[in-house]
Amino acid sequence: MGCCKSAQYGCCIAIDDDESIILNKPTGKEIRHGPGWNFFPCWYDVNVIKSIPLQRNEYLVVKHIINDRKSKAHATNTSNKEEGIEFINADAASEDAKLMEIIHGPQIYRIRNPYDQxxxxxxxxxxxxxxxxxxxxxxxVTNKFNGxxxxxRGPKLYCPRPSDDISDIRNMYNLSSTEYIIVTDESSGEKNTVPGPQLFCPKAYDKISVVYSYIVxxxxxxxxxxDSRxxxxxxxxxxxxxxxxxxxSLIKLDNQTIFDIIxxxxxxxxxxxxxxxxxxxLITxxxxxxxxxxxxFLEIRKLIKLAPYENMVLIDKDGQHILKNGLKDKSFFIYPYQQVYTQEWSNDLNKNHKSINKVDRFDTRNQYMDYEFLVRTADNVEIILDVSIFWQITDLYKLVLVTMDPPEDICNHTRSQILSEVSKYNMKEFMELPNNMLIDSVNKDDNFYNSRxxxxxxxxxxxxxxxxxxIQKIFKQIIDEKTNxxxxxxxQExxxxxxxxxxxxxxxxxKLFGTLLKIKKENERQENQADGIAEGSKIQNFINNLGDDIPLEKKLQIYFDIQNTKRLELLASNKTSMYLTPKEVDTKVVNVNTMYSTNDVVQQKDLNRINIEV
Structure with missing residues (x-):
């Protein structure tokens, strides 16, 4: 841009293609666009304005001020035809009407009217x-003029108008298959349920609740x-x-909205x-x-089962007692307006009702309980007595009507009977008194027990x-002495x-040892006798087998010679040294080569003998 100024001829200015000038003349304003040289008197005020490049996501808001209606109509008719321009009638009732233009990109905006702002x-x-x-x-988007x-909604590039009040950009409601929302139309007050799955975009007057999950x-x-409506x-x-x-909405009972099927x-x-x-x-x-x-729904009632030895008492709405026996009523339900009768039995050692056991099932079998109480002898010595009582329920109806604590009643009555017996003896007599005499004082056939x-x-x-x-220490010493x-x-015994x-x-x-010796001697005698008989039988057989033609003396001599030979063989087979005197040596060795049967005739001359005399 170039500029020159002369007081005689006026001024001139050169503007580029992206520039415009506004001349403020005495009769009004004029706009001239580049490129080129522009001449004007030096008393004109000049403003140089550059063109504005707009991107696709950019825009301008232009206020166009017109002084007469004709110019206003002309501007409206011409400008509405141009692309990227939107006119908004800001205040048609005002004296100086204002037209607002919204210039959208992409374009290079060049001011068209010297009165534009x-x-x-x-x-x-x-x-x-x-x-x-x-x-x-x-x-x-809220219109400021009419509300x-x-x-x-996207996807889009939104260009706000000057009269628009824009809210924050919000995300649509992406509802899954298990989610829903409640939509309230604030213009009519109507409500609707919008279930998933969907991408929900609210309307202008919709009020959205929190996202709820499906009821599972x-x-x-x-x-x-x-339904509240x-x-x-x-x-x-x-x-x-x-x-x-x-x-x-879900109906809530006892802080619970979802219930289990019974x-x-x-x-x-x-x-x-x-x-x-x-x-x-009662639904059964x-x-x-x-x-x-x-x-x-009030409650679930379980089936009550009774063993053959168990009994139960129910009280109906009229106060009547209903007896349930395990032999007849093995199982049953408690019907409406019936309740189980319960007693409180003492279960402590002294039976003073300090510790109790609630009983609603009465056992008819033999029962056992321990009881400890204080007695006083005739010489005024206090003794603690521990007893064990075996008892049994015989009539449940009498028990329910007469007493609330049968163990306490039984123990107290037993105590009174024993006290009357203990008062007859002093301490020494009572301690030495047999237990059976003390137990006999308890009358088991007393009407007291029968009435209960x-x-x-x-x-x-x-x-x-x-x-x-x-006293217990002294008594213990006496007992210890007796015990010792x-x-x-x-x-000693x-x-x-x-x-x-x-x-x-x-x-x-x-005695047994003497008997053993006799038996041994008798056995030895019998063994010797048996050996002698066996040896004699052997010798007899040997002699008889030598034949009848040999004399008996020769047969005996032959037998003795054979025995001596066996002795020598036995002696020679062992490594034994034997020292004999000449007088003691009398050994003969006889070799009998041939043995003859008793039927053969044996001649003495035919017998070959070897006689060795030492």
Whole structure:
């Protein structure tokens, strides 16, 4: 851009292609666009304005001021035809009408009217950014002049108008298959349920609730739903998932909205209250039970089972007692307005009702309990007595009517009977008194027990001890002395018995030893006799087999020679040194080469002998 100035001829200015000048003349304003030289008088005011490049996501707001209606109409008719320009009638009733132009990019904006004003031109030359909305975003636009609202949703580039009040960019509601929302139209007050799955874009006047999850019911659940607008109630049973209506809510009972379906079988029944009649009902028919809207669930009642020895008492609404026996009523349900009768039995050692046991099942078998109480002898010595009482329930109806604590009554009555007997003896006599005499004082056939429906079978004394520790110590010493004396006597008797048994054993052993010697001698004699008979039989057979032609003396000589030969062989087979004197040597060795039978005739001359005499 170049400029020259002369007082005689005026001024001239050169402007580029992207520049324009506004001449402020006395008669009005004029705009000239480049490129080129422009001449004007020197008393004109000149403003040089550069063109504004706009990107695709940029825009300008231009205010066009016109003084006469004709110029206004001309500007409106010409400008509306140009691309990228939008006119907004800001205030048609004002004296100087204002037309606002919105210039969209992409383009290079060159001012067209000398009366145009760019809004907020001091900030970034008035260039504003469009709002980039993605496919999951939206915003609410409010018209400042008439208050109307509309929704602009993506994907798009949104160019706000000067009269628009823009909300924050919001994300659409991406609802899954298990989510839903409640939409309230603030213009009409109507509500609707929008279930998933979907991408939901609210309308301009919609108020959105929080995102709710579907109600999930499995095959054992149910729930109750009420419509707050109509008051109609309905019931949903699983398995299923569902969304509540806009005016619906879950009915809450005992801080619970989803309930379990009740299985009624042979072991379980359900007690409900009929809200129409006000009466309680017990439902025992096997089924999957869901209370209706006229029924209020109270409780599940279990089937009561009694053993043959067990009994139970029920009280009905009129206060009557109902006896249940295990032999007849083996199992039953407790019906409405019936309750189980319960007693509190003392289970402490002193039976003073400080420790109790609640009993609702009465056992008719023999029962056992320990009882400790204080007695006083004739010489005013206090003794603690421990007893064991075996008793049995014989009539449950009498027991229920007469007493609330049978063990306490039995123990107190037994104590009174024993006290009357103990008062007859002093301490020494009482301590030495046999337990059976003390037990006999208890009258087991007393009407006291019969009136309470119980029977005392047996009473046993477990322990007797003095309450005073010093007396108990002295009494213990006496008992210890007696015990030691008995122990020593028993020990001496045991020693004598052992010694006597030892002597008796020795005597028996000697007798048995003598008998053994006799038996040994007799056995030895019989063995020798048997050996002699066997040897004689052997010799006789040998001699008889030599034949009848040999004399007996020769036969005996032959036998003796053979025996001597065997002795020599036995002697020679062992490595033994034997020293003999000449007088002691008398050894003969006979070799018999031939043996003849008794039928052959043997001649003495035919016998070959070898006689060796040493």
């Amino acid at each position: 760019i809004s907020d031109h001091t900030v970034n030359r008035g260039i504003k950014q469009m709002l980039n909305l993605s496919s999951t975003q939206y915003l609410i 109307e609202k509309k929704v602009e 019911l499995n095959h054992t659940n149910y729930c109750r739903i009420i 109509t008051g109609v109630m309905r019931m949903e049973e699983g398995p299923k998932t569902f969304a509540l209506g806009p005016y619906e 299985n009624i079988d042979n072991e379980n029944a359900v007690l409900v209250k009929n809200l129409d009649t006000g009466f309680d009902e 028919k096997p089924q999957k039970f869901i209370p209706s809207f006229t029924q209020k 429906g119980v029977n005392v079978i047996r009473v046993e004394v477990l322990q007797k001890r003095c309450k005073d520790a010093e 004396r008995i122990k020593n006597n028993e020990k 045991a020693s004598n018995e052992i010694r006597l048994r030892d002597l008796t054993g020795q005597i028996d052993a000697e």
